[in-house]
Amino acid sequence: MFAEYSLPILMVVCLLLGIFTGYPVAFVLGGLAILFAFIGDIPLPFMGMVGSRIYGGVIENWLYIAIPLFVFMGLMLEKSGVASRLLLTLQRLFGRVRGGLAISVALLGIVMAASTGIVGASVVMLGMLALPVMLKQKYKEEMACGVIAASGTLGILIPPSIMLVLMGSIMQVSVGALFKAALIPGLMLGGLYILYLLVTGYLKPDWMPLADKEDVSTDTTPLPLALLRDLVGPVFLMVAVLGSIMAGIATPTEAAAIGALGAILLAVVGRKMNYITLRDVCYDTAKSTAMIVFIVIAATAFSLVFKRLGGDYLIMDLVSATGLGPYGLLLAIMLMIFILGFFLEWIEISYVVLPLLLPVIGLLDFGMSAQATLVWFAILMAINLQTSFLTPPFGYALFYLKGITEGQVKITTIYKSIIPYVLLQLTGLLLCILFPAIVLWLPGLL
Template identity: 80%
Template structure:
């Protein structure tokens, strides 16, 4: 077996070693694919076919237009000032209980996750808004940084999520179904965060002291009216984007366009729609989109050559040799994805690992009587919850470095590492619940629009 699959095995080894060199992954994927096509004596016309597949399957894919639109929506919403006003109002609501400010940050993270889906923007925004207030109020640094990092990463799971858009393309399942399936687990994870904060506030109140009444926002507007005022914009945007997809009124791409336009309207209402912000948001959107699509192109080349060399059959034989049942294989895959998340980004795992796992997944039978699409939706959400931890797990968790960057050296990286441990455990608890009870994931997609 080893001799028969030597080249695809070496492709994986070279890829892993190459990633640790820090070389751009997009170039690495495409370069390894071309290199092993030459080593494997693959006919040149096949490489031409790979190029055609890339243009036909990636560049011309209508679904991928949603990526820059969702990125633009999230970045523009960050500039709108909506988040700052909402945090101040939520602080008024929960300011009289231990951990109230942290709960406000968690709720803001949920609202912004359902409005943006951009992890980097959410973590930085929550950190800049909430961290100084929490530290000034006397919060333990581990609590302040942990809740900011964890709440900021909800955007990768709660729709509209760019990761779910890409997973829909990789697994060839409906993005609308993935959005529906991710909503309940995402909200459940937010509830777990808030429950944890309430417990810490009760048993360790000194970690999250009550605020000085003079530090609370003294907006003369009555609290119910202030909540309504500050929530109406994000709620309308959420309903316009997610509601139109879930009701079957709009495709994800069309809904993303609605969201981008709505974010500009909110920025205009907030007095923050100007040339500088529009230029910055457009520039950052272009960079993020180019990075994502470049990796997609490289991964398409790598995957096509890998399969041509028999890599998919190698994976199937390796799986058969384990002797594990369906749940054993599923647990093995989840453990592998979790460990890879310590070193790789979610997009690399999605485009390199998922295509390798797909042949195995499609042949697994859990005896649940699900259609193949429903099963793939369930599996995709399990992977999405798992990949959310990759933003928090050291040494390369991106949320950790975002936080380190905005604390100006006031909080050490080891403190930030310790702060995310409880929240990673909560994420793994949510993953286990969704594995044990698939209805958590499949209930909403099973309802008629």
């Protein structure tokens, strides 16, 4: 079998080697697609079809308009000052609870995830706001770094999530259905984080000391009014974006435009809107969007050439050779994606691996409709891919956090800090596999 599929196997090996060189992933994917098209003697008319697929499947896909809009929304919200005010108010709420500041960070991560959907912005924002305060309160470095990195990654799962927008396009599944399906699993993961913090605070109180009175916000506004004041902005965005999608009022692209406008209004209300802010947000939005779309284009070419060389048949033969049942095969796929997350970004895994796995998933019988199976599988993949932001050596959340510590915390400490949260994410993944209703109940209800 290996001789028959030597070219697709070699293509995957070259992809992994290319990524380890540190060369930009988009160039690696696109370059390997062209190189193996010549090695495999693929006819030129087929390469013309690759160009047509890129143009028709990516460039003309109206759904991708949501990407720059969601990125813009998240970056503008970061500039609005909503997060800093909310963190101070949550600290007042949990100030006398052991680990109260860490719990406030986790809750803020959930709120901002439902408002931004961008991991980089969330991790940097949480780190800059909370890490100096946590270290000042004598929090153990591993505890402080772990909760910040893990809470920041919730934005890739809790809608509005750019990952779910791209997955919906790849799998030809309603993005609205994916948003509904991801909401409860995302909140469940946030709940697991908070439960872990409460238990750890009880068992190891020296890891999370209580805050001194001078470290708590001096805001004299009554706490209920302060909570109401600081939650209005994020709740406004959540209702505007998620509410309009779930109610069927707007498509994800239209809802993204509403969210971008809402973020601008919040920045204006917070007196943070000026030319420099708008310029920086537009520049970062263009840069992030270009990176995502470039990888999507290159991954599309890689995937088509890989299939032409027999890569899809290689996957099917490997699956049939395992002799595993539906759930055994599903666990094997999840293990493979988890391992790939150590080395690949979620975009490459989504665009290279997911199209190859879809025919396999379509053949498995889990006792539910084909559409429900696809939605369930997409959310399982999303939960699994969330770990790729935390697992070394290429966990992006770890490097975001390292960048803002300015040498205060060693990278080995940051690596150790995320171990409990990766285990919690895998626990959440296992619960969603064992109890599909966690994923499918809300889409069925709405």
